[in-house]
Each structure stands twice: as structure tokens, then as C-alpha cells.
Amino acid sequence: MDRTALVVGATGLVGKALIRLLLTKNYYKKIIVFSRRELEIKDNRIEMVILDDFDKMEEVADQINAHDVYCALGTTLKQAGSKEQFLKIDVEWPVRLAKIVKEQPLFKQFLMVTSHGADSESPLFYNQVKGEVEDELVKLKLDALKIFQPSLLLGYRDEFRWKEEIAKFFSAVLSFFMVGTKTTLWTIRGTEVAAAMYAIAIRRDSGLRKINVRKMTQLALK
Numbered sequence: 001m002d003r004t005a006l007v008v009g010a011t012g013l014v015g016k017a018l019i020r021l022l023l024t025k026n027y028y029k030k031i032i033v034f035s036r037r038e039l040e041i042k043d044n045r046i047e048m049v050i051l052d053d054f055d056k057m058e059e060v061a062d063q064i065n066a067h068d069v070y071c072a073l074g075t076t077l078k079q080a081g082s083k084e085q086f087l088k089i090d091v092e093w094p095v096r097l098a099k100i101v102k103e104q105p106l107f108k109q110f111l112m113v114t115s116h117g118a119d120s121e122s123p124l125f126y127n128q129v130k131g132e133v134e135d136e137l138v139k140l141k142l143d144a145l146k147i148f149q150p151s152l153l154l155g156y157r158d159e160f161r162w163k164e165e166i167a168k169f170f171s172a173v174l175s176f177f178m179v180g181t182k183t184t185l186w187t188i189r190g191t192e193v194a195a196a197m198y199a200i201a202i203r204r205d206s207g208l209r210k211i212n213v214r215k216m217t218q219l220a221l222k
Contacts, residue, residue: 002029002030003027003028003029003067003068004028004029004030004031004032004065004066004067004068004106005022005028005030005031005032005066005067005068005069005070005201006031006032006033006034006064006065006066006068006069006070006101007019007022007031007032007033007034007070007072008034008035008069008070008071008072008073008094008097009071009072009073009074009113010033010034010035010039010072011035011036011037011039012072012074013153013155013190014072014113014150014153014190014193014194014197015070015072016041016190017155017189017190017191017193017194018070018072018194018197018198019031019033019039019041019046020041020194021191021194021195021198022198023041023043023045023046025198027198027202028045028068029045030045030047030066031043031045031046031047032046032047032048032049032063032064032066033046033047033048033049034049034051034057034060034064034097035048035049035050035051036050036051036052036053036054037050037052038050049063049064054093055088057093057096057097057100058096058100061100061103061104064097064100064101064104065101065104065105065106065107066101066104066106066107067106067107067108067109068108068109068111068201069097069098069101069107069109069110069111070111070197070201071094071097071098071110071111071112071113072113073089073090073093073094073097074089074090074113075089075090077125077126083125086129087129087132090129090130090133091129091132091133091136094112094133094137095133095136095137095140098110098112098137098140098142099140102140102142107143108143108144108204109142109143109144109145109146109201109204109206110137110142110144110145110146111146111148111197111200111201112133112134112137112145112146112147112148113148113150113193113197114130114131114133114134114147114148114149115127115130115149115150115151116149116150116151116212116213117130117149117151118130118131118133118134118147118149119131120132120134120135130149134147134210138208143206144204144205144206144207145207145208145209146197146200146201146208146209146211147208147209147210147211148193148196148197148200148210148211148216149210149211149212149213150188150193150213150216151186151187151188151213152187152188153187153188153189153190153193154187154188154189154190155189155190155191186213186214186217188213188216188217191220192216192217192220193216193220195219195220196211196215196216196217196219196220199219199220199222200219
């Protein structure tokens, strides 16, 4: 079967790792990358769909027809600039994307990256937003919805940055107390999240599944 993947959020840590991983596999004949700017990675299997304003994504609906949709859209409140823009990027856009691809003839499954602690009832704004996008996606009753909930994301660097490593350590410790759970929060690399997403995708299971940090790590090691 000539399968097609759609990757959205390909310029982020997980998205970049996902593109690199998919290009090492022969599972997909075509990889559509839906982005607001061009990728540095070039390959004859990659088909770029560039749209500088995702508020107009319905205009390219016929170009984002794929069996498996990997959505790694997400930002930070600082990068977004306001809570309204943060909600648009982290909730509105993924939900609109899911509604569009659901109606496409090839669509089989939607794989979404959210966060550990996602809960629409959380007093923490970030966790609340991640919970909201999960709730809205579930309401769409997609044939297959896989939700990945990483904690602190790590990425490989060309050089050692000791200040950044210290910040990551304290972020991990603080997030344990802020989320208010007895489950240990592990850091996880973007490459591991990508590997877990691919491993789940090729199983082609239907229905809803949420994959936590521990399970993602296990999948990435296989």
C-alpha cells in the first residue's frame, strides 16, 4: 500500500525529529509537510505545503490529504505573545486541522502531541490548554486518535550549554510539584517522542489512546 503521512509542526523539536525518522523508513511513499515556512531538510519524498497564515488552512484542504496525520503544533506563552494567540496555536489550529483531514478520503488516524498533566480543569494555564485540545479532539470522534503526553522535552545540541542544562534540571524538579501528581515526571528527548509516534502509527489501531512518558520511552527503545 502506498501510504502518505502529513506532518504539521515540522519546524519544532518533535516535528524535525519526526521528519528525519520517517525519511529513514520506507513505510510512507510520500510525506506531506504542512508549514508556514520551508524546511531545511530536502528529499524527493517530501511534498511541501506552505501557508504563512494557518487561519486560512481550509484553503489548502485538498493538499493535506493523508492516511496518517502527525500534529506537533505547539508554542510557549512567551513565543505566542498573548494567551489568545497561545490558545489559537495550541487548541484552535490543531482542532481545525483535525476537522479538515477527517473529511479527506485517505484519512485513517490523527497523532497529536500535548503534554504530561494535560487537564482542562487544571488551575495551571498551560496544562489547562493542553487538556482543552485533547477534549476537543475527542469530541470529533475520529476513527483513530493517538495522544502523546511528553513532559520536559530535551534535544541534542552541537555544544554543551551548562546554563541550559541547569535550567532543564530545575524545570523538571519544579514541574513535579506544580502538576501535583505522584507519578514521576521524566524528561524525554524529541527523538524519543517521534519514535514512539511512529511505532504507534504503524500498529494502525483504531480508537482513542493516550501515551504517557513511560510508555513513549519504552516504545522508543524497541
